[in-house]
Amino acid sequence: MNHINVKKFGLACGLTGALLYLGCMLLMITVGHNGTVTFFNSLLHGLDVTSIVRMNVPLWEAALGIIETFILAWLIGACVAGVYNLTMKNTS
Numbered sequence: 001m002n003h004i005n006v007k008k009f010g011l012a013c014g015l016t017g018a019l020l021y022l023g024c025m026l027l028m029i030t031v032g033h034n035g036t037v038t039f040f041n042s043l044l045h046g047l048d049v050t051s052i053v054r055m056n057v058p059l060w061e062a063a064l065g066i067i068e069t070f071i072l073a074w075l076i077g078a079c080v081a082g083v084y085n086l087t088m089k090n091t092s
């Protein structure tokens with residue numbers, strides 16, 4: 001079995017997380033407060049997000065959020081790849 005390249009898998013996860021973040025931003029911009037609430041209420045199995053959705057997010061905060069999301073997703077992806085590779089060494 002092949003090993004997973006930790007850096008490349010981390011990058012793939014980081015970019016995927018950033019893409020999801022951008023998708024969320026696009027959703028909020030295009031459908032407004034009611035559409036955003038409807039989307040997330042249905043996505044979160046009926047959890048009511050009406051009181052926590054904030055539409056006036058400053059640009060600097062959105063930029064920081066996408067950077068943080070990328071970093072966290074990269075770390076998660078690298079961890080998954082590292083654990084996978086470690087367990088592959090023990091079974092070979």
